[in-house]
Amino acid sequence: MTMVTREMLRDSPVEILLDEEALACCIDEALACAQACTACADACLAEDAVEQLRRCITTDLGCADVCATTARVLSRHTDPNPAMVRIVLEACLAACRECAEECEAHADMHDHCRLCAEACRRCAKACQALLDEIAAQALR
Amino acid sequence: MTMVTREMLRDSPVEILLDEEALACCIDEALACAQACTACADACLAEDAVEQLRRCITTDLGCADVCATTARVLSRHTDPNPAMVRIVLEACLAACRECAEECEAHADMHDHCRLCAEACRRCAKACQALLDEIAAQALR
Amino acid sequence: MTMVTREMLRDSPVEILLDEEALACCIDEALACAQACTACADACLAEDAVEQLRRCITTDLGCADVCATTARVLSRHTDPNPAMVRIVLEACLAACRECAEECEAHADMHDHCRLCAEACRRCAKACQALLDEIAAQALR
């Protein structure tokens, strides 16, 4: 796999207003989290105890959708709407925390839930770092 | 076109915790808004004055992604995570308001921006109605 | 709900190369089918017999993704790539047929599967009509 997120940011004809490394990290973690959540929902569905994993599946599917949207919104820098970026980052941070909490409840029983929770925590951290930078810029 | 949103809610084996009419309305408006925003971005791209419509295109594309995610999350009721529903509704309300404001700025010049702004306002209203109901339920 | 698909096509600054009614019908059926498939996967997950509905859930989720992509691609007419439109329509036709067949196998037991199968058949028919028109245009 060759993610080209950083190269695409570097070659963009527009001036990127956010820290490029924090931004690329957040895009990539959102994509990784969307994939982990999609795969975790699928793995939960295959478990014998699927009846006990319904909330985990529903939460995974929602978090996958939110993270996919986040990766897309963060990939657009041509005359962007700063409010839109903040709205999406805040939703992604909150969704990843919910999903991490849900998956952590089964992490000792299902390795896919442990891996998914870790991906959610990394994505939440990357969203928080970007939100912190946006807040710091606003103070300058 | 035959939307089956209401029938699907009625035939669901789970008890839907929200008002079914408000919920179906919000799902359908989110789908309609996602389509309108996708089409408005495309129409803006075709305009002679595309250089002046860059922010409108970027905002449309973001709003389309958020609305599509919202329609999906609101279509899942099996052991749902109430926080996830609220997170997504709040993001959708805010994104639709941003996009409506942007499109309204060109509504007198471009009919597609006028139609898109109207779709965003209807979706925002449907999100607000559902959020109000969730807040009222929490007080009961 | 106020779908504005037809108005958006009418107000587009580009000349639409396909029959606008067939096109609007296909966009709307793809959106309706994506919603029905998302809701059917959710309803299947809630059934007591969820273990017997795993293939139906997996197929529903795939069909929902394909239909959502189709609605988006068909909403873009600014200097479009005709091959891309055909590729997506053919995939959507085939995916909807697979999902209809799967859901029809449980249609007498689960009303949500019956409704979902009907939505898939309508979407497949709309894709076929658009593909037929594209083929007829190529012969002119």
Add this chain to the structure above:
Amino acid sequence: MTMVTREMLRDSPVEILLDEEALACCIDEALACAQACTACADACLAEDAVEQLRRCITTDLGCADVCATTARVLSRHTDPNPAMVRIVLEACLAACRECAEECEAHADMHDHCRLCAEACRRCAKACQALLDEIAAQALR
């Protein structure tokens, strides 16, 4: 960034019927290609010569949607529908070839088009490898 595609496949409770390395490669390339296409559409929109890049933007947006759908469908292995997997892989292969061809036409002028074309070619190659394996399995 920590993609967990391989770990998720390894920890799945279901037996994966496809070669895990070819599958993980295809999922990751589809995600990388979706990101590159989204970013290329955004970069094209910012160029002075945006009027000449309309077809590139429309093709990028379509390819991004198809690749995102592919990554999701390939991440589901619980009682999968083999036809659905093949339908999506064939569409993704064809879409990536169209987009690569379009972007290659501007690759000497715009580095983002060169990078995007390369991502499309890698994704097409990964789809072809998986389709070849599926065909070989059918002969066994």
